[in-house]
Amino acid sequence: MRIARDKTAGEQVAKYLCKFVQSVCVLAFGLTITACSDTDRGTNLSEGITNKKVRQYLLEHPELVFDDPEIARAISSARSARQQQASALWRKSILAKNASLLDSSLTPVSGDAGSQVTIIEFYDYQCVPCKASYPELEQMRETEIDIRIIYAQLPVFGSYSILAARAAIGAHRQGLFQAYHNALMTADIRLDTDSIFAMAVDIGLDTEKLQADMRDPHVIDYLEQMQTLADELDVTGTPAFVVGDAILRGGIRVKELKVELDRQRTRSHSSRGV
C-alpha cells in the first residue's frame, strides 16, 4: 500500500512537474543558467506558478536541465541568440565610434548614406576569396536597392597588398575607384609595382598624382586606422563583411549575403515599428 500510495503520489508529482515544465520551459531555459531577473520573480505564469518557484525547483533538480536533450538544445540556442545579440550591440557601438573613419573622404563608398543597410567589406587585393567574392558583391550592388557598400582596405598579404591598397585610395581621390578596383579585383596576376601602375595607366589615372597620394602620410595613417577598426571588430582575416550589425567571415555568395541583408532589413523594420 505504501508503495502504491507513493506511486500515485509520484505520478501526481510527475504530472504536475510535466505540466509545470512544459508551461514555463521557454522562459526557464535562459533562467537556468543565469538566474531569473528580479523583475520576473513575481510574474504569475499559470496556476500560481511563478518564476521564483521554477527557479527554486531547478536549483533543487538541476539534472532536469542537463539530462534532457531538448532543454539542452533550447538553452544552447538561447545562449547563442544572446551572444549574437551582445555581439551585434558591441559591433554597433564600435561602428558608431568609428563613424568619422568610415565617412572619411578617403573611404570609397557605393550607394547612398541614407541606405537602409550598410555593408562594409574588409578585403585585400591579393586575397583569393576576396576576388572570388567580388562578382557576387557586384551582382548584389546591381540588383539590390537601398544598400550602401563601404570598401575597407585591409592589406594583410604583405608589401604589394599595402601598395595596392594605397593606390586604390589614390584612385578614389581621382574619382576612378570603381574602375581601378575592378581592374585589381579581376587581375589574374601576382601584384607588383609594375602591375599596380600598369593598371593605373590603363584606366587613365594620373600616375604622378597617384604616386604622391600613395606616399601621403594621411593615406598611410588612414590604412593603419582601418586595421585598428578591423582588430576592434575582431576581423581575423579577409574577406570579412559587416552587414548591418552582423559579420560574415570568408568568401561569400549572393545568396548568403541576401539572407543576412533580409534579416537586417526585417530587424530594421521592426525597430522602426513597421
Place this chain on the structure above:
Amino acid sequence: MTNKHRFIISFLIGLQVLSVSVAEPLVIPDPTNYPSLSTKKMGHVRHMINLAKQLDGDFSMMGETDPVYSMSFHAYQFQIAFAQYALASTHYHYTPAHRDLYQKASARLIQRMIYKDVWDYWAHVSKFDLTNRTEIEAGLEEMTTYTEDDWYGWIDPNIKKNIMYSGHLLQMVGLHQNLFDDDRYDEPGSLTFRFAPIEYGQGPIEMKYDSHRLAKVIYDQFEEDHFRGIECERNAVYAECNQHPILGLMSYDLKNGTNLSVKVRKEFKKVMRKRKYINPETNTTMYFLKVKEDEVVPATYAWADGWNGHAQYVWDKEYIKSIYPDQKKRYFPSMLRGWPFENMGWGVSFDFGFFALLASEVGDTETVQTMVDYADEHFEPTWKDGGYYYPHTRFYVYNFFRDWLGYIHNVGPLTGNVLVGFASINPIDGLWKIYNQPRGKSHFAEPFITDVEYLEASVTQAVYDGDKDALIVTLVPGPVESEATSFTVRQLDPEKTYALVRDGQVLGEVNKKTSLALPSTKWQADGSLVISTRLTEPQSFILKAMAATLAAR
C-alpha cells in the same frame, strides 16, 4: 686704447679663431665603427615586425595551439614576447636613433599579447595540476588525478599563478615604457582583457589592468609565495618563468623609483640556492618545483638552461657566466649532430633556440655563429616579404628525430620565427645592457629619424654619437623597389650647421636657422629635415655638426 689698437687686437683674435677653425678638419665618423644589421639579421627583424603587424587574430606562420594542454612552449605568448625582446635588443644596440618603427611594433605586440586567443587557454589550464599526468596508449598525456578544487579554474590570466604569461606581459610593458619613454600603459585600463565565454552563459567580461596593477599583482604573489617563485600551472614553479617578471619589475623600478625587484632578486636567489633550482653539481636548471610535494624535479635540458640563463644573466651575470662553460660542454656538439634517426625528445627545437640565445647573451659568438649557420643549412630558411625566418616543420609537435646523417631539422615556431633570429642579433650583454645601462632622458632629446618608408627601405643602423655630435644612418632597399625614398631627421639643433655626408662623400651643408638646404633635403615647418634619395643599394648618411661652415675651410 686707441681705435687703432682695438682694431689690431680684434684682427688678431679673429685671425686666431679663424686659424683654429681652419686647422680643425671635418672629421667624419666611419659608419663601420657602429653596430649594423647584416642582410640576414635585418631579415629576421623584418620578419618579427611582419608578425607584429598581422591582425590581432591572425596567427598564420605561428603554429597551432597544442592539442593536449591548450598551450605549450610553442605558444603564441612566447613567440610574441620574445619577438618584442628581440626587437628591443635590435633597437637598443643597432637603431637607437630610429624609434617610431620599433615603438609601433612593440605596442602592436603588446596588443596582440592581450588578445583573447593568446591567453584564454588559462580558463582551461587553470583547472589542472599538470604535474599529475601520465601517458596513455596513443602517446598523449592526460591528467590522471583531480581534486574537487581542480575542477574550477579562473579566467583572469594575471591575478594568480600563470606567471608564464603575466611575467612576460610585465617584461614587455617595462621594456616598452623605458625604451620609448612611453607612459601609455600607466593609464587605468590600458591593458584590458576581453573575454566572451559562450560556454559559461555569461556576458562579455572585461578585466582591466595597467602597468601598476600588473606589477602589484605579481609582486604580491612573490611575497605570498615566500619568494619561492610563482607557479605557472598549478603546483609547478619553473625557474625560467620567474625570470621574466623579475626583469619586468626591474623596468618598473627604473621608471617609478621603487625597489620591488631588489627584494625579489635577493630572496628568489636565496630560494634558488637553498632548493637547488640550479643543481650545483651539474650546473643545470631544474625542470620544475612540485609545490605540494615540495620536490624539485631535476633536469638536464638545454632549453631550461638557455631560457633561465639568458634572463638571469641580466641580474646575476657573474654566476651565469661561471656555469655556462659546463652547460655548453654538456650540450655541445652533441646537440647538433648525433646518431642517425635518434629520438631527440620533444624539447629539441627549444633546446636549439634557447641555448643559442644564452650563448649570444654571454658573448659566445663562435657558438652563436655555429648555430646560426646550422640553422641556415638545415632549417630551410625562407624569405617572405622582406622577412627572413625558418618556417616551422609540419609535425613539429610530434617529430623529434634526427635525419639519416644525424642532423636535426625539426623546428617549432618559437625557434624558427624568433629565437634563432634573436640569438643572431643579440650582442654580448645584449639584454644586460638594456637593464643595467638604460638610456637616460637625454637620449630622447638627441637627433633621431622617423618616417622611413617601411616598404621601400630598411634601416640597418641609426645612432647618434654625442661625442662626435653626429647622426649615422644606413638604409638598405626594402621589398618594394622605388625610384626614390626619404626619411625625416628630427631634433637637429637649429643653431648648428650640419655637413650631410652620403657614402663618405660630403654633399654640402644644412642649417635650419638660415634655411640652408641641399637639392635632396627639405626643412619642414616643425624643424625637421626630410632627406630624399634614390635607394638601389645600401647607403649611409651622416649628419655631422660643424664648428665652422665648409665655406670657411
